[in-house]
Amino acid sequence: MALCVAPPRDPLSDEEEAAVFESTAADLGGVVGSWRYGNTLHKISHISAPGVAQTHGTETGQRKMGTHERDEESCVERVRVYLRVRPLMEGEKERGEEQGCVHIQDKETLLLRDPRDGFNTKTSERGAFQSAHKFTFTQILGPDATQQDIFESTMKQTVRDVLQGESRLLYTYGVSNSGKTYTVQGTGREAGLLPRALVSIFGRLQGRLYGSPDLKPALCQEVRRLSDAEVRAEEARRVSLLKEEEGSVSQNSRLRGGVSVSCDSGIGGVSSGSCISAGLEDLDSLCLDPDLLSHSGGNIPEEEGVRFSVWVSFFEIYNEFLYDLLEAPPTPPSRKRATLRLSDDRHGNPYVKDLTWVQVCSAEEAWRVLRIGRRNQSFASTHLNHASSRSHSIFSLRLLHIHPEGERGHCTHTSELTVCDLAGSERCKDQCSGERMKEANNINTSLHTLGRCVTALRHNQSNRSRLPLVVPFRDSKLTRVLQGFFSGRGRSCMVVNINPCASTYDETLQALKFSAIATQLVHAPSSKAHVAFIQSLLRSNGLQTNPNVREEEEEEEGECSQEEEGDITMFDPEELVRAIEVLKKEVQRQREEREVLEGRVREQVCGEMMEVIARMEDDFRETLESERALMEERYEDKVSNLQKSLKRFYSQEIEERDEQIGRMAADLRRSAEGVRASSSPSSSSSSSSFSSSSYFSVAEELSRVQAELEQCRSDLREKTQELRRCQGLLSLPPPSNTLTSAVDHKLQEGQRCLRQLRMDLQGMGRDLQAAGRACCLLP
Numbered sequence: 054m055a056l057c058v059a060p061p062r063d064p065l066s067d068e069e070e071a072a073v074f075e076s077t078a079a080d081l082g083g084v085v086g087s088w089r090y091g092n093t094l095h096k097i098s099h100i101s102a103p104g105v106a107q108t109h110g111t112e113t114g115q116r117k118m119g120t121h122e123r124d125e126e127s128c129v130e131r132v133r134v135y136l137r138v139r140p141l142m143e144g145e146k147e148r149g150e151e152q153g154c155v156h157i158q159d160k161e162t163l164l165l166r167d168p169r170d171g172f173n174t175k176t177s178e179r180g181a182f183q184s185a186h187k188f189t190f191t192q193i194l195g196p197d198a199t200q201q202d203i204f205e206s207t208m209k210q211t212v213r214d215v216l217q218g219e220s221r222l223l224y225t226y227g228v229s230n231s232g233k234t235y236t237v238q239g240t241g242r243e244a245g246l247l248p249r250a251l252v253s254i255f256g257r258l259q260g261r262l263y264g265s266p267d268l269k270p271a272l273c274q275e276v277r278r279l280s281d282a283e284v285r286a287e288e289a290r291r292v293s294l295l296k297e298e299e300g301s302v303s304q305n306s307r308l309r310g311g312v313s314v315s316c317d318s319g320i321g322g323v324s325s326g327s328c329i330s331a332g333l334e335d336l337d338s339l340c341l342d343p344d345l346l347s348h349s350g351g352n353i354p355e356e357e358g359v360r361f362s363v364w365v366s367f368f369e370i371y372n373e374f375l376y377d378l379l380e381a382p383p384t385p386p387s388r389k390r391a392t393l394r395l396s397d398d399r400h401g402n403p404y405v406k407d408l409t410w411v412q413v414c415s416a417e418e419a420w421r422v423l424r425i426g427r428r429n430q431s432f433a434s435t436h437l438n439h440a441s442s443r444s445h446s447i448f449s450l451r452l453l454h455i456h457p458e459g460e461r462g463h464c465t466h467t468s469e470l471t472v473c474d475l476a477g478s479e480r481c482k483d484q485c486s487g488e489r490m491k492e493a494n495n496i497n498t499s500l501h502t503l504g505r506c507v508t509a510l511r512h513n514q515s516n517r518s519r520l521p522l523v524v525p526f527r528d529s530k531l532t533r534v535l536q537g538f539f540s541g542r543g544r545s546c547m548v549v550n551i552n553p554c555a556s557t558y559d560e561t562l563q564a565l566k567f568s569a570i571a572t573q574l575v576h577a578p579s580s581k582a583h584v585a586f587i588q589s590l591l592r593s594n595g596l597q598t599n600p601n602v603r604e605e606e607e608e609e610e611g612e613c614s615q616e617e618e619g620d621i622t623m624f625d626p627e628e629l630v631r632a633i634e635v636l637k638k639e640v641q642r643q644r645e646e647r648e649v650l651e652g653r654v655r656e657q658v659c660g661e662m663m664e665v666i667a668r669m670e671d672d673f674r675e676t677l678e679s680e681r682a683l684m685e686e687r688y689e690d691k692v693s694n695l696q697k698s699l700k701r702f703y704s705q706e707i708e709e710r711d712e713q714i715g716r717m718a719a720d721l722r723r724s725a726e727g728v729r730a731s732s733s734p735s736s737s738s739s740s741s742s743f744s745s746s747s748y749f750s751v752a753e754e755l756s757r758v759q760a761e762l763e764q765c766r767s768d769l770r771e772k773t774q775e776l777r778r779c780q781g782l783l784s785l786p787p788p789s790n791t792l793t794s795a796v797d798h799k800l801q802e803g804q805r806c807l808r809q810l811r812m813d814l815q816g817m818g819r820d821l822q823a824a825g826r827a828c829c830l831l832p
């Protein structure tokens with residue numbers, strides 16, 4: 054059955070849903086698809102739900118685990134996330150806020166579609182697409198759901214767990230003006246979760262209350278025994294606090310005649326006007342009639358004689374400062390309120406130092422204490438909400454489980470119910486005043502840090518094999534205060550509030566996206582798992598002596614370890630000391646085991662490295678050999694080429710010289726014939742004497758040139774022989790380096806000889822030319 058917040062437009066038929074395809078993962082692990090309806094193209098993203106695998110998509114592919122999800126195989130429970138959709142107010146309808154943005158498909162699935170007209174101008178998914186986002190929750194409570202319905206779904210189990218000795222956190226999350234405070238506190242006869250829880254708890258504890266305030270909560274989860282004087286002071290403080298509350302209620306009733314009440318809205322006591330008084334009046338007149346609040350909490354443990362002492366505290370985180378709401382406001386109101394500090398106990402658990410804890414003996418008393426705090430809380434009128442909470446308020450109820458021990462009791466352990474009403478997220482730019490802007494900034498920053506913590510937790514839970522992310526609990530006061538509930542000291546449950554107004558579509562979408570991550574969280578293993586571990590440790594070492602513990606343990610056998618009762622205080626100190634000794638030995642044994650393992654790993658690594666090095670050596674040797682062969686080949690080629698070119702050069706030279714000599718010899722012959730002819734009687738005697746002398750000088754020159762030529766030839770022969778020797782050297786190669794340097798040396802020598810030869814030949818050429826010229830001069 055589909056519950057509609059507003060008249061549905063384009064309701065999605067089953068066929069249309071089937072058109073959702075699972076191609077692209079949307080942010081936060083969602084799936085995006087699209088479909089066409091009429092003329093509009095719709096885009097849909099599916100944000101994953103509790104118990105739905107990451108690769109989910111259509112409804113049929115989802116594995117829904119119901120209101121109390123439990124993964125049977127891994128024995129882990131998912132965080133419960135509820136959605137409450139508040140009805141539209143008349144004024145909002147008149148302003149045109151009703152645009153069918155919120156459509157509840159079934160009790161676990163919600164469809165959020167962007168508004169028809171331009172309300173959300175900053176939506177990035179505009180354009181041709183009309184975007185829609187599908188979210189699934191543990192349970193969705195629509196606008197028709199009553200406060201009792203909400204209590205039954207969300208708080209009943211939580212109250213039961215607290216009475217059973219567990220610690221629980223319930224927090225509301227959502228945009229400003231979405232109904233968070235209404236859900237937690239309620240108005241008039243519509244009591245919210247907290248008053249109902251108080252009635253339920255005290256209803257169950259009837260006749261089992263421990264009235265004396267001599268045992269008081271301290272630090273994170275410890276208990277301190279008060280001295281008689283301290284007990285008296287404690288009682289006096291309680292009486293005066295309740296009296297003060299009575300006084301202010303009657304004053305309020307008088308003021309309801311028309312005069313407005315102003316109240317502190319944080320540092321400096323900023324007054325926020327008459328509109329807020331209306332909200333507080335609602336709270337004052339809130340009906341706490343147990344019959345009306347039909348409660349059906351859990352059974353309390355039936356342990357013999359156990360009594361319960363109930364203490365409450367109430368503080369707020371305003372602009373990243375902690376304020377005790379049960380502390381009287383400063384006088385004059387213009388003075389700054391005292392801030393509280395966050396400290397860590399010796400186990401590293403954060404707690405609010407010097408926080409006021411008040412013992413209460415009935416639901417009504419607890420409610421009155423809450424009302425005092427509420428009066429001190431920071432409210433202001435914003436554009437979204439005329440009585441907007443400007444701070445995160447945290448109300449805690451601590452239950453001390455007390456065993457009678459002589460005249461005084463002995464606290465065995467404590468459990469806690471914390472209800473956190475988070476301030477609403479909102480757009481900073483919408484704030485017209487500087488103070489509101491600063492508040493909105495701080496609210497958004499701390500909510501963002503909460504989102505980062507949840508995202509980191511989800512990442513660590515879903516990527517166990519990878520290095521875990523640091524969860525930034527320390528980045529804001531809010532996350533530090535709530536840290537324990539996310540890391541095993543208790544469990545958390547979230548109520549997401551949304552309003553169906555079109556103007557806050559973007560903020561609502563962001564809030565829903567955050568809650569989608571939270572739905573994927575599983576609870577951290579309870580600290581009770583440590584108890585189970587210690588028990589098994591003692592048992593396996595035959596060291597357990599406490600019979601009670603053994604009996605309990607046997608009863609619990611077969612259950613998941615997280616379900617075991619009791620905490621660390623159930624052990625005898627000697628047993629714990631023995632457990633520590635066993636653990637120390639175990640640590641030592643594991644250390645030694647690791648050292649041996651490390652030695653083995655090192656040896657193995659060394660062996661493998663040596664193999665690699667040997668393989669590398671072989672490779673290098675092979676490369677060197679092939680390089681050497683290549684070099685030798687190259688040099689052989691070079692030498693033979695050089696030899697060939699030298700041979701060619703010298704043979705050409707010799708040929709040329711031979712031709713020259715031939716020509717010169719012919720010239721000489723012709724000259725000799727000329728000389729013979731001239732020596733005949735017809736020649737003159739003077740010229741004959743000159744010609745014969747010239748002839749002899751030329752002949753001399755010629756014989757000299759011939760001798761030089763002969764010398765040249767012998768040089769050439771020598772060089773050729775030398776080259777052959779070089780070749781011989783190459784055929785018997787020495788190590789590559791020596792060979793190449795010898796060849797280089799020989800080559801240089803050959804070149805030198807060649808140069809010398811060339812010079813000699815040039816000299817010879819010159820001589821021949823001179824001889825030629827001399828021959829020409831002959832008659």
Ligand SMILES: Nc1ncnc2c1ncn2[C@@H]1O[C@H](COP(=O)(O)OP(=O)(O)OP(=O)(O)O)[C@@H](O)[C@H]1O
Pocket residue numbers: 138139140196227228229230231232233234235236240438440441442443475476477478550
């Ligand atoms: N389910 C509901 N039924 C009727 N009225 C509701 C419901 N939820 C909220 N309202 C009304 O809506 C108005 C805003 O609610 P409320 O103050 O609880 O919002 P809020 O989320 O706490 O806002 P803020 O974060 O600004 O403090 C109140 O007038 C409240 O009475």
